[in-house]
Amino acid sequence: MNRIDLLLYNIGVLITMQGSALPRTKEDMSQVGEIHNAAIAVLDGKIVAVGTEEEVRAVITGLPILKQIDAEGKLVTPGLVDPHTHLVHGGSREHELPLKLKGATYLEILAQGGGILSTVRATRLATEEKLYAKALTSLNTMLLQGATTVEAKSGYGLTMKDELKQLRVTQRLNQSHPVDLVSTFMGAHMIPEEYKQDPSAYVELVIHEMLPEVKRLGLAEFCDVFCEHGVFSVEQSRQILHAARELGFGLKIHADEIVPMGGAELAGELGCISAEHLIAASDEGIAAMQQAGVIAVCLPATSFNLRLKEHARARSMIDMGVPVALSTDYNPGSSPTESIQLVMTLGCLNLLLSPEEVITAITINAAHAIGRADTIGSLEVGKYADIVLYNATNLAYLPYHFGINHVHTVIKQGQVVVSNGQLAYPTL
């Protein structure tokens, strides 16, 4: 080490999340590795020293420091990780709001050809450039909220051509935007209208054509299926995920969102990296996930927005030893918000998690849910310097004071990309 690229000092409260080789469960979800009067030193985009300011200055003593940032006593956390989004899509669905207010449910709107199917129509009609521009705007909003790594699913194309179009947008954004994207193929998001009479033919298409082509082109790392009443059955989900596993995809599943189908049980059986939603998951399903080490990705903005009477039982999941992550589920229907900070508030108020459990769920556990915990999710020597500074002096203030953006500065791999609450990255 012959220099320091960046020294962040005078940190009031530093949440490090140190020591998280495995996803955190039970009491460990409350251990956030808090350090007061802290500092972080960065070289080549990675952390080379972290601790109290005294400790860090001792490690780097004598080295030239190229840039210094005074954190002015602020709260600092690892870059936030949003492990479940439907980032790339055409159109929006505000026309569903009055229907919802009159009592129409999510599955009723979908069964009438609306919901996901209306976004499929809009996405098929949109050019790749149009999808790119729309997703870019959302990704900037996510970054301004403190997200430095985001998972993005396809699933609004439902033809080979249109699924690849969505996935290429994700790939291009990943190359050009400071936020890192992790791509998931979700051709099994819905049975498209043209296959309504023959759903198994669509399952065959996903298995024998789409999955191999997505793999060949290297456009996705994970495969996800919407296992739900009127969408994909447990058996169809099993077939698709088996095929995906054979091809080397990591496995995810939208499980037991509305109807208790046995999706959580299937996640346990297949050893998925994560199962998502889980609002209606059974005790047996949760136990199966615990046994297999499946991460529960709970989506409290979705149950809030769908006006569901129940929320995912994240509190019991944690107590039963299931690692819990949280996410926006950003999509145009069930969760039209990019705000990971809103999710923090809902995680506390509706899922009954503590602020410590919430930050664990959107940093290290979220990183584990997308297979990135070796490089992000905590502030430790050797990991990327993905760091967020807030206009706050303690962790609980973030979920407590809700509906506003607390982020002051975002650092992505050692570069300042948000400054004083404004985007500050050079555009390509």
Ligand SMILES: N=CN[C@@H](CCC(=O)O)C(=O)O
């Ligand atoms: N539930 C399935 N998929 C998305 C919603 C998609 C949509 O409504 O457009 C979700 O995770 O909530």
Ligand SMILES: [Zn+2]
């Ligand atoms: Zn989703």
